Amino acid sequence: MKKKITGLMSLIAILLILAGCSESYELQTGFDAPQALVSPAQNQLIAIDLENGTTTKFEWEKSISHHGGVVLYEVVFDKENGDFTNQIFKTVSNGGGGDAWLSLTPKQLIALAKLANIGVDSEGVVKWKVIASQGGERKEVEEVRTLKLKRPAGIGEIPAELFAYGSGFEVKTIETAMKFKKIEDGVFEIFASVSNGEIKFCNAATGNKVFYILGSNNKLVEADNESGIAMTGTGNAYRIVVDFNLLTVKTTEIKAIQMIRTWQYNLGNLTYIGNHKFEVKNIALPYYHDWGYPEERYRFWVTTNQGQEIWGSYHNDQMNASNIPGLVAFNVQPDGSQPATYYNIYNLADIPSPGQNGDWTGMYKLPKGSENKHANVIIDMSTTGAYKHFVTIID
Structure with a gap:
């Protein structure tokens, strides 16, 4: 009996202690x-x-x-x-x-x-x-x-994306605005037709937008409303480069593009067909055995309002190595086994080629089995993915 009473008293003591602890831990605010x-x-x-x-x-x-x-x-x-x-x-x-x-x-x-x-x-x-x-x-x-x-005047934040439209641009409304290609941090590029009128640059095609114009010092600033930049254009394709690091807008008119075999024969003239693309149809592909063997190498000569550019491949002058690190040379006529990057297009002025013969750098080869046939050629400067071209044999 004594043990039962002692156990009961112990239980009561524990409950009293727990009750006291509960009261001491109430949240005190103020x-x-x-x-x-x-x-x-x-x-x-x-x-x-x-x-x-x-x-x-x-x-x-x-x-x-x-x-x-x-x-x-x-x-x-x-x-x-x-x-x-x-x-x-x-x-x-x-x-x-x-x-x-x-x-x-x-x-x-x-x-x-x-x-x-x-x-x-x-x-x-x-x-x-x-x-x-x-x-x-x-x-x-x-x-x-x-x-x-x-x-301040200028740009509060460099945009992650850039879009263009307007009365002087290839597309006229925000609903059809064209997106630029981001070529490096803060620098955007696009190929599109430009005529007399206004081009509006903005950081988004939907939702809240920031527009960019040229300020009094001809440097980019943020606009207070849906404003644009007055442009003078011929209706031809232009390369537009918007540089938020330098706060500049540079336009270069693409007056003509020729597909040149080796360094002298013009296979055909490409014209701008819209949506960042240039095209020539049904061109003949004679190889001209100038050296006693067929010559199938080619690249593109581009005439701009700033002078001549050469667009071509990443190959060195021997076509046995790449002038761009990490890309694989392909020194035979493409037959479907060429690398996916083979038809990529580069402005050769942007690719260092020290000690090489500039007459032969950046060449491609016409497709296997194309001698004396005809082809359609498209240069695609779309802003998604790499710039490329396509040669499609049609007979």
């Missing part, structure tokens, strides 16, 4: 809102400098937590005449919301300026405040400050 904002100063002007600027620090007095819990902070921004019911931007502070300050980069300030409808090379005002929270309870700093932002 905090004071930050009393004031610290920086930037009221109505301070920040001239956004994308090239040399540093981060801007938004700082406020730290909240006091009554029970030592973590207080989190959120910073909200609105337009000059806004009341924060439809704020234009909000974000947690640094440290995942735990720090009593927020840093914004020049690029982020550009994005904020756009949301406030501050135009390129213009000045405008935003307002900001801080909201503190703990355990679901939210308290706002009573102080609200305004901040002047001066947005």
Whole structure:
């Protein structure tokens, strides 16, 4: 009996201890809102400098937590005449919301300026405040400050993609806009017809768009609306290169393309047929046994308003090695076993070939069994994949 009473007393003691522990671990909340904002100063002007600027620090007095819990902070921004019911931007502070300050980069300030409808090379005002929270309870700093932002001329962010359309371009509407080929970071290229009129460049074909125009110094800047660049064109195909690193737009007219066997015989003239393609139909393919054996090598001579270019393959002057590292030479007439890159097209001025005979670099060979037959030839400078050409024997 004594053992039973002792066991019962022990159980009661354990339950009392657990009850006491439960009471001591109740969540204790309570905090004071930050009393004031610290920086930037009221109505301070920040001239956004994308090239040399540093981060801007938004700082406020730290909240006091009554029970030592973590207080989190959120910073909200609105337009000059806004009341924060439809704020234009909000974000947690640094440290995942735990720090009593927020840093914004020049690029982020550009994005904020756009949301406030501050135009390129213009000045405008935003307002900001801080909201503190703990355990679901939210308290706002009573102080609200305004901040002047001066947005620079130029580009806030280099686009990942680029599209074109307009009255002076091959396609006229945003619904049919043509996408550029990205040839390196910040540099885009396209082959399309250009006539007198306007070309609009933008970073997207759907959704929110940023348009780009040439500013007063003839450098690319972001437009405030759906604006374009006035162009003068002949209706021929042009190579357009938009360089966001140099902030330039360069156009080169493609006046003529000849398919030249060896370095002297013109097999045919290709004309632009639209959608980035040049074509010649039903050309004869005589090999001309100049050296006592058939000569089947060829490449393309391109006449532009800047002079002559040669478009050809990656082969060296002996066609036994590649002038582009990693590509495989193919020194016989293509018969279906050639590498997939064989018909790729390159501007030979872009491929170093030191010590080689320029009359013979970048050659292709006509298809096996094509002597004295006819062919259709297409050069495809589409913006998806590599630039290529095709030789189709038709008899």
